Amino acid sequence: MAGTSFKGAEIKDIDHHLKGGGIDSDREKEIGQHIGYRYDVNLLPDYDRLTPFLKDYLEFMGWDDLNWLEDIHMGYEEGNPAVFDRNINGWVSIPADMDLPDNQQDRDMIARELLIKFQMSPKHPLVQLNSAYRKF
Amino acid sequence: MADVSTEDHVSHEMGLHTEQLSGRTQQTFFDLTEEGGFAYTDSFEVDFNKRAEIDASNMGAKEVNLRIRELMQEGNGTIVLKNPGAKHSLCVGILNKLNVIVEGSLGYFGVGLIDGPNVRIKGRVGWSCAENMMAGTVVIEKNAGSTFGAAIRGGDLVCKGSVGSRTGIDMKGGTILVGGDTGAFSGFMMQRGRMVVCGNAGKNLGDSMYDGTIFIGGEIVDLGVDAVPGELTDLDRQWLTRKLSMYEMLPEKGVDHFTKIVAGRQLWNYDNLEPAEKKLIL
Numbered sequence: 001m002a003g004t005s006f007k008g009a010e011i012k013d014i015d016h017h018l019k020g021g022g023i024d025s026d027r028e029k030e031i032g033q034h035i036g037y038r039y040d041v042n043l044l045p046d047y048d049r050l051t052p053f054l055k056d057y058l059e060f061m062g063w064d065d066l067n068w069l070e071d072i073h074m075g076y077e078e079g080n081p082a083v084f085d086r087n088i089n090g091w092v093s094i095p096a097d098m099d100l101p102d103n104q105q106d107r108d109m110i111a112r113e114l115l116i117k118f119q120m121s122p123k124h125p126l127v128q129l130n131s132a133y134r135k136f
Numbered sequence: 137m138a139d140v141s142t143e144d145h146v147s148h149e150m151g152l153h154t155e156q157l158s159g160r161t162q163q164t165f166f167d168l169t170e171e172g173g174f175a176y177t178d179s180f181e182v183d184f185n186k187r188a189e190i191d192a193s194n195m196g197a198k199e200v201n202l203r204i205r206e207l208m209q210e211g212n213g214t215i216v217l218k219n220p221g222a223k224h225s226l227c228v229g230i231l232n233k234l235n236v237i238v239e240g241s242l243g244y245f246g247v248g249l250i251d252g253p254n255v256r257i258k259g260r261v262g263w264s265c266a267e268n269m270m271a272g273t274v275v276i277e278k279n280a281g282s283t284f285g286a287a288i289r290g291g292d293l294v295c296k297g298s299v300g301s302r303t304g305i306d307m308k309g310g311t312i313l314v315g316g317d318t319g320a321f322s323g324f325m326m327q328r329g330r331m332v333v334c335g336n337a338g339k340n341l342g343d344s345m346y347d348g349t350i351f352i353g354g355e356i357v358d359l360g361v362d363a364v365p366g367e368l369t370d371l372d373r374q375w376l377t378r379k380l381s382m383y384e385m386l387p388e389k390g391v392d393h394f395t396k397i398v399a400g401r402q403l404w405n406y407d408n409l410e411p412a413e414k415k416l417i418l
Contacts, residue, residue: 041328042349042398044375060174061233061272062184062254064382068271068290071309071328086270086289122177130178 014104017076039075046105053113066112074104074111083111085118088125092118179232179252182213192226193219200226208232222262227255244281247274250291263300266293269310275383282319285312288329294383301338304331307348315385321360323350323397332376332394334387342397346404350397351376353387359397366398 013019022034045066050058058066075082075091081100082091094100094114101107118124175181188207192200200217204227207215214235220226224243227236227250234253241259251270256277263281266274266288275294282300285293288310298316302324309329320338323331326345336354343360350363351372373391380386387393 041347044330044371046371047378057174061252062235063273065292065378067273067292068310070311070330071290116174120173120176124177127177 014102014107018079018081021079022076034076034078039073040104041071041073043073043104043108045070045108049105049109051109051113053116054109057116069112069116072108072112072115074100074107081107081111083115083118085115087119175233176231180208180211182208182211182232182234184213184235186212187214187216188212189216189218191218192221192223197223197225201228204230204236208234220259222259224262227253241278250274260297261295265295266291269293279316284314284318285310288312290329292379292383294385296383296385298335303333304329307331311379313379313383313385317354320357323348323363324360326350326399332379334380334385342399344403345399346401347399351391351394352397353391353394356395356397362400362403363397364400366396368392368394368396372396 017034023029023032025035028035047065054066054069058064061067072083074094075084077091077093081094083094085092092115094111101110190200190203195203204215213233214237216237216239217227218239220238220240220242222241222243225245225248226242227238227246228248229250230236230253231251232253236253236255238255238257238259242257242261242265244262245264245267246261247255247265247269248267249269250266250272253272255272255274257275258277260278261276261280264283264286265276265280267283267286269285269288269291271291273292273294275296277296279297280295280299282302283305284295284299284303285307286302287306287308288304289308290310292311292313294313296315299314299318301319301321303314303318303322304312304326305321305324306327307323307329308327311329312331314333314335317335318333318337321340321343322333322337323342323345326342326348329348330351331348332351334353337352337356339357340360341352341356341358342350342363345360345363349366376391376394377386380391
């Protein structure tokens with residue numbers, strides 16, 4: 001059978017991946033692990049929901065909108081909320097004690113803010129890699 | 137047990153712990169309350185109001201790119217590049233906030249691999265402009281060549297004129313805006329992001345696209361494999377109006393006439409292919 005029967009954009013329950021541990025498709029059941037690339041990556045941001053931190057970040061960078069952050073969404077890994085950091089090619093877990101809003105737009109804004117804080121942190125893994133391997 | 141070696145200590149600091157990590161989660165070792173700022177820790181502190189110029193008429197690409205780096209180190213936040221002469225690979229690898237104004241045209245692979253700068257190009261660009269762009273804005277006043285925004289990951293890439301074929305090939309994020317027409321195989325193997333073309337699109341639009349969205353304001357010659365029409369939502373209209381207005385490209389008749397193209401997802405064969413790959417390895 002061509003194509004998958006499981007499409008992230010068709011999920012209506014905001015907490016779907018939190019409740020079931022993200023194990024939905026036959027393949028996920030076989031490997032016992034959630035496959036994280038099936039979210040609705042086409043959801044456009046609602047700019048009325050920008051956080052103050054994000055507004056300051058956009059002003060700092062000289063951008064009129066979210067720019068690359070338009071592609072950042074909150075995802076879920078193994079039943080936990082997480083955001084994907086392209087710089088380390090891995091998921092970063094959202095702090096367990098953080099209350100999640102009841103809609104994807106606000107969750108995405110939180111994910112964007114957390115990702116910026118993580119990437120700009122002196123403790124980001126790339127900082128050490130940079131100092132160890134930078135050639136020029 | 138003996139004390140850990142220096143190498144072990146460095147490895148631990150880098151997150152390479154000895155304990156078993158579950159799943160694919162990256163363990164994070166930072167505190168959200170720490171002040172990290174808005175820029176990468178190794179980026180240059182620049183002031184948009186501090187301006188410098190480069191005359192590239194007698195310089196090679198490497199010299200120009202190194203000079204841009206030096207000017208950033210000196211705190212210049214706005215750099216004007218004069219007489220670029222359509223040389224290849226200019227303004228590449230800028231991983232900083234910065235304003236760049238190019239007074240002329242760029243050759244192949246201009247402004248590739250950038251992460252953050254705002255670039256305005258007053259002329260044309262050759263093949264693969266902003267290839268692998270990560271963040272920032274690039275605005276081209278005239279036309280662009282083929283593979284415009286190849287493998288772009290993020291940011292806004294804008295061409296006010298027309299572009300060649302295979303626009304946004306393998307794009308994995310970001311936004312490509314085209315004021316005129318785009319050639320054949322635009323959005324080929326697109327995986328994420330948004331492409332907006334105010335004019336017409338050539339043959340095989342969105343061929344083998346896995347995800348992402350394409351908006352076409354004019355005529356489409358034909359669609360590629362697994363590219364299908366989608367429903368234009370209110371959020372789409374808001375976003376299109378907003379984005380096109382930002383770059384003074386909003387058509388007089390608005391955005392209601394745009395056709396939305398998405399992936400049919402019949403190529404999502406991961407469930408079937410992965411066990412076969414595993415079998416081959418075993």
